[in-house]
Amino acid sequence: MDLSEIRGKYTTKGLDIPDLDKDPVKQFETWFQDAINEQMPEPNAMMLATVGKDMMPSVRAVLLKTFDEKGFVFFTNYKSKKARQIEENPKASSLFSWIPMERQIKIEGSIEKISTADSLKYFLSRPKGSQIGAWVSHQSSIITSRSLLEQKFDEIKRKFVKGEVPFPDFWGGYIIKPVRIEFWQGGQDRLHDRFLYEKDEQGSWTITRLAP
Numbered sequence: 413m414d415l416s417e418i419r420g421k422y423t424t425k426g427l428d429i430p431d432l433d434k435d436p437v438k439q440f441e442t443w444f445q446d447a448i449n450e451q452m453p454e455p456n457a458m459m460l461a462t463v464g465k466d467m468m469p470s471v472r473a474v475l476l477k478t479f480d481e482k483g484f485v486f487f488t489n490y491k492s493k494k495a496r497q498i499e500e501n502p503k504a505s506s507l508f509s510w511i512p513m514e515r516q517i518k519i520e521g522s523i524e525k526i527s528t529a530d531s532l533k534y535f536l537s538r539p540k541g542s543q544i545g546a547w548v549s550h551q552s553s554i555i556t557s558r559s560l561l562e563q564k565f566d567e568i569k570r571k572f573v574k575g576e577v578p579f580p581d582f583w584g585g586y587i588i589k590p591v592r593i594e595f596w597q598g599g600q601d602r603l604h605d606r607f608l609y610e611k612d613e614q615g616s617w618t619i620t621r622l623a624p
């Protein structure tokens with residue numbers, strides 16, 4: 413299959429430093445709101461890359477659930493492959509790719525578990541089916557069939573038919589604390605705009621333009 417002629421045309425007009433907020437989290441919020449307004453499917457889906465001690469990178473989608481000056485939070489299974497990699501090497505890179513808008517945002521930083529209290533708060537806000545789902549799946553382990561998964565779901569559903577689904581201690585949130593955030597916007601003739609925010613030792617952000 414020859415893919416050499418597949419090539420998008422980027423048309424967005426140029427972007428400059430004065431167009432950007434000095435605070436990358438505010439800039440992220442503006443672009444995130446644009447992605448919602450433009451009805452991007454699952455606008456909060458981000459690709460999360462982690463690398464364990466074997467140095468082999470691994471990437472997968474997760475859903476961003478909150479963000480603020482402290483960082484970017486998603487939820488997952490604390491026994492998954494990504495959790496093991498994070499334990500071995502608490503650094504992550506994540507990517508929001510809103511290609512129909514000719515935009516991407518890359519976030520890099522350290523990563524750590526959020527507090528159990530915050531994970532619990534979010535767990536309680538989830539629909540019961542998702543709460544049960546968290547119990548069913550030993551995420552990233554090998555399973556022999558889908559029917560086993562469905563059986564387990566039914567079993568757990570029956571078990572917790574009355575009352576609340578207990579909070580699994582192997583499930584919760586991670587926060588990426590960014591040190592670098594890059595905003596990319598496509599431009600004509602591959603003259604894309606790239607702006608890199610970097611956090612200095614004092615915690616202030618500097619912005620530089622990168623070659624596309």
Ligand SMILES: Cc1cc2nc3c(=O)[nH]c(=O)nc-3n(C[C@H](O)[C@H](O)[C@H](O)COP(=O)(O)O)c2cc1C
Nearest residue numbers: 454457472473474475487488489492493494495552
């Ligand atoms: C759009 C989308 C959103 C996802 N969101 C999450 C999520 O928020 N948390 C999660 O653990 N897995 C999520 N997944 C599944 C992950 O991509 C992945 O399969 C799973 O977390 C296991 O990854 P690991 O084996 O690398 O740990 C999502 C998948 C897709 C396609």
